[in-house]
Amino acid sequence: MENGFITPIRAWGSMSDISGAGEAEKKGGQSQLFQNIFYNAVQDVRSTEQNLQKQQYLLAxxxxxxxxTLQIAASEAQLATNMLVQLRNKALDSYNELMRISL
Structure with missing residues (x-):
């Protein structure tokens, strides 16, 4: 079968196989990747909120x-905010679990 536009499924060997992770490891390891995830989530919240405000202004x-488009922008902003909150909750849960580990 011709390869064409279908990308074959392959297993991830490590976190560096994720798109963009190779550059993050060069700059500071996994902590840089973790930081980028939160940075991108915050930027997404900011951009969707700005888009929502613009759509509200245009409608008004x-x-x-x-x-x-106002309802779509509101849904996108809510989804981005919910995603950031869930990322924060999971990070805090992980931190608390690490603090419970006795060495």
Whole structure:
């Protein structure tokens, strides 16, 4: 069968196989990857909130032809915020679990 546009499934060998992880390891290891995950999540929340505010402004001033984009922007902002909160909760749970480990 021709390879074409279908990418074969392959197992991940390590975290460095994830896209972008190789550069993170060069700059400071796994902590840099962990930091990038949170940084990207915060940036996503900021950008979706800005988009929501823009859509609210456009709807309020009558400059939009499709008011459904406001609901889409609100859903995206809520989803991004929920994702960041869940990342924070999981990080705190992991930290608390590490603190319970006795050496």
């Amino acid at each position: 001033t009558g400059q939009t032809d499709d008011p459904h």
